[in-house]
Amino acid sequence: MKDKNSIINIAKQTIKMESEAILNLSNLINDDFAEAVQLIYNSKGRVIITGIGKSAIIANKIVATLNSTGTPSIFMHAADAIHGDLGLILKDDIVICISKSGNTPEIKVLVPLIKSAKNKMIAITGNKDSFLGQQAxxxxxxFVEKEACPHNLAPTTSTTAQLVIGDALAICLLELRGFSSNDFAKYHPGGALGKKLYLRVQDISSVNEKPKVNPDTSIKKVIVEITEKMLGVTAVVENDKIIGIITDGDLRRMLTKVDDFSKLTAKDIMGANPKSINADAMAVDALDVMEKNDISQLLVEEDGKYAGVVHLHDLIKEGII
Structure with missing residues (x-):
């Protein structure tokens, strides 16, 4: 059994070997790569990506990356393609075949069928002189010199290289399309980026309780309001306008200063001119205000009137942070 140092050294050597192989890929980028990118960019069809074994797994990931960056793509398993799935390929589609050797039996059967349909074919392969390389x-x-596997058998470095080539392809297309963070968010509305670009304060505050008291409300009722609404805060409101705020912290500070608060009212302990944000503002802007002012709650206004509370925990829950 190997000791910890041996395990650490093996891991480091694996990473070093793969990183050197990936770095060498930059020397292999040529006119074919640029022309393939232009072909896809100008195409009216989709990108069909196929492979078998570990290459099929990489193909799936590249499909996901292309789809999320504005290039419609579909995965087609090479084995399934020759048993009926060739019907996926339409007239204007471009096919990307992924194969380290470029000589697998499935590829040798599939490639002539693609060519006979006159679809353009791009090969991602480590062997440019292979059957696939000659036909694409x-x-x-x-190309990678060897796998990270000590027996040079398990696809490791080669699949990493395929993945990196796919990423390079996707990023080039992204740049050509002028694909922005706003575009990305359209494809990821539920993701953190999508929420930062689309989620508004009112989307969060509208589902919260709306704690409020008037300036003459007794401290006892203020405590009840804060406790029942469970946001650690209440707005002090007069004629629907925010005139102050009372937080849990304000109550604790009050208790350290007075023994008898029975005659105190909300206006006696409230913080005047509290920070607030418009209901139509972006949720990420609410986070910015909270961070700059070191606060956890922010009062919300709509058309100049009190509209609720947004809490830091709401933003964390939505993945804004």
Missing amino acids: NYILNA
């Missing part, structure tokens, strides 16, 4: 219209060279 464009070759994206993913």
